[in-house]
Amino acid sequence: MxxxxxxxxxxxxxxxxxxxxxxxxxxxxxxxxxxxxxxxxxxxxxxxxxxxxxxxxxxxxxxxxxxxxxxxxxxxxxxxxxxxxxxxxxSTKLDRRSGFLKHIKFLQDDEVTMTKVEEIIRACESMALTKTGALIVIQRNTNLEFVKNTGDTMMIEVNKPILESIFYKNSTLHDGAAIIEDNNITATRAILPVSNERNIPLRFGLRHRAAVGITEKTDAVALVVSEETGQISYLKDGDFALFKNNEELIEMLRTDLS
Structure with a gap:
């Protein structure tokens, strides 16, 4: 009692x-x-x-x-x-997750830029058909300046032809990762930290290990197109996210970036 x-x-x-x-x-x-x-x-x-x-x-x-x-x-x-x-x-941002800030007019941007998720996935689909290897990292809240500094600085709006040309096999930019912030490609040929995780299946190569590494150390998400199989992989939080089809991947990516 x-x-x-x-x-x-x-x-x-x-x-x-x-x-x-x-x-x-x-x-x-x-x-x-x-x-x-x-x-x-x-x-x-x-x-x-x-x-x-x-x-x-x-x-x-x-x-x-x-x-x-x-x-x-x-x-x-x-x-x-x-x-x-x-x-x-x-990594929680008050301006994205708190409802009261959206009512304060002077705290809002004049124009909200959203990442064109469909353009990115369509580019991955096209590269998957030709088995063109690709590694795309999309920034969320964590700053990726330490990764961008390892590659070539750019400022190009995201679109399907640009992404395909970056990872074209004979392009000088295809090695390394492309970094996307909001709706801009801000770096190419970026070198990512490679994961030492032993649970990654042997069929996955260096691109996948690099994608696991960057998503382990930051809250960024990554898309990988396999050069061997043409398979598209989506990684977040240091792990592979499962999806049934590319339409479901688009919705998943849109949700994670919102």
């Missing part, structure tokens, strides 16, 4: 927030090697709490020291997952 009498509304909120935090941590590590480590930590923490409850001083002290000192090791082990979690929190 005393426990129920001392139970506050803030305790309920506390439990809900912890549950949400654990849920999002689980989503970040789901499908990776880190999921086994995550479950291992949870098991050790439960055992530690049980030993404290049973007043098993020696075992409780050993587990307590392990958990305390292990936090520094966890930062190293979960480096990629922590990066994704912080990007998830820090």
């Amino acid at each position: 005393n426990l129920l009498e001392n139970f506050r509304i803030l305790d309920i909120i506390d439990i809900i927030l912890v549950a949400c935090l654990l849920y999002y941590l689980y989503k970040l590590v789901k499908g990776t090697v880190a999921i086994n480590i995550f479950f291992g930590i949870c098991i050790i923490w439960v055992i530690w709490k049980i030993t404290q409850l049973l007043q098993m001083e020696m075992l409780s002290s050993i587990l307590g020291q392990f958990i305390g000192a292990g936090m520094f090791a966890l930062i190293v082990v979960f480096q990629q997952e922590i990066r994704k979690f912080l990007l998830l929190i820090g």
Whole structure:
């Protein structure tokens, strides 16, 4: 009875927030090697709490020291997952996701430029038919200046012929990635960080690994056209997004960029 009498509304909120935090941590590590480590930590923490409850001083002290000192090791082990979690929190833009700002006239741009998603996908479809390899990175909230600096600076409006000409096999611009911001191609031949993730199937080459790498380190999304198979891949959050057809891909990309 005393426990129920001392139970506050803030305790309920506390439990809900912890549950949400654990849920999002689980989503970040789901499908990776880190999921086994995550479950291992949870098991050790439960055992530690049980030993404290049973007043098993020696075992409780050993587990307590392990958990305390292990936090520094966890930062190293979960480096990629922590990066994704912080990007998830820090990449929120008030001007895009808060409704009240759209009512303040002087905070609005005179003209809102939307990425021509259909043009990008149609270009990918055309390159897929001819098995022309392509790597396109589309910026969302995270600044991609560190990637753009590795390539050739441009400022060309997105359209199907331009994208096809950039990745044409005999073009000097086809190596590396094309960077798109809003509705402009702002860089070509950009060099992307390559992922060291071992779960990527061997059939995927360097383009796909580079796409995984940039979407791991930023909130950008990437499109890859395979030079071997002509298959179009869509990547976000360091993983391959599944889609049934190109029309569904257009809707998915439009949603992710909105």
